[in-house]
Amino acid sequence: MTSAVGSNYDRGSELKAFDDTKTGVKGLVDAGLSKVPSIFIHDQPITNKAHSSTTQTRVNIPVIDLNGTNVRNEIIENVRDACENWGFFQIINHGIPKRVLDEMIDGVLKFHEMETEEKIQYYSRDFRKRFFCVSNFHLFTDDAATWSDSFLSVMAPDCPQFEEMPSVCRDILIEYSNHVMRVGLTLLELFSKSLGLEPNHLKNLGCAEGLFLLGHYYPACPEPELTLGANCHTDAGFFTIILQDLLGGLQVLHQNDWVDVKPLSGALVVNVADLLQASLRYYEKFMSTIV
Secondary structure: OOOOOOOOOOHHHHHHHHHHHOOHHHHHHHOOOOOOOHHHOOOOOOOOHHHOOHHHHHOOOOEEEOOOHHHHHHHHHHHHHHHHHOOEEEEEOOOOOHHHHHHHHHHHHHHHOOOHHHHHHHEOOOOOOOEEEEOOOOOOOOOOOOOOEEEEEEEEOOOOOHHHOOOOOHHHHHHHHHHHHHHHHHHHHHHHHHOOOOOOHHHHOOOOOOEEEEEEEOOOOOOHHHOOOOOOOOOOOOOEEEOOOOOOOOEEEEOOEEEEOOOOOOOEEEEOOHHHHHHHHHHHHHHHHHO
């Protein structure tokens, strides 16, 4: 869907004017905007009927139950298979209480729905900060902006000072992150074992030392057919644990088909991500040469 803009259209000025408000997409919605600004309109169609095939309704990413030491070998095999064939899987019985998951989602909402005067103090494009919010990390370089706002908090190895985090979500950010670090260690152990390595191999390489938390927010859009909440992308990190609400909306590309990730109450989505995927492929190739 292509936007019709005049020859005098100055995209750079519109991007800067939007960013200078420091209110993000939420600010546009609060202002009662009824049309999507040109900077958000994507040149390619948003929907693709080829990706809405019956295959999509039949295929779901793997769901792995982490409960039970008696089936540990089965869990390791399931993780190996999910990494090799999907790069994504959901985990259940991971040990994080549902209360914590619900409060984390609520904390993200509370931050993004704070009073404007209070929230804009956190708005920044200085990505060296340990806590900040922004609309579109790549606003000035992407072909089109996405209809989303985000906050980022570095939680390890150096967590923000207590006063650097907003009070509406501070406590749950800390509690949720502590739980996620423990789940992350479990996953690193499973990744290591799935490759035939010692359980602490990836941990000893320093793969458990860093953690940052992203809180994405997708306000209601007046013309959803013209824009996206998130562009097609891969994650460059070591691996990502995703908490999505029960409204869903997350899709993954599998064998050239977009597959909806069906939300499961209490589940977390694991994205193997680029760096870990490259590491796994390297070790798989290496191990095959010495067998």
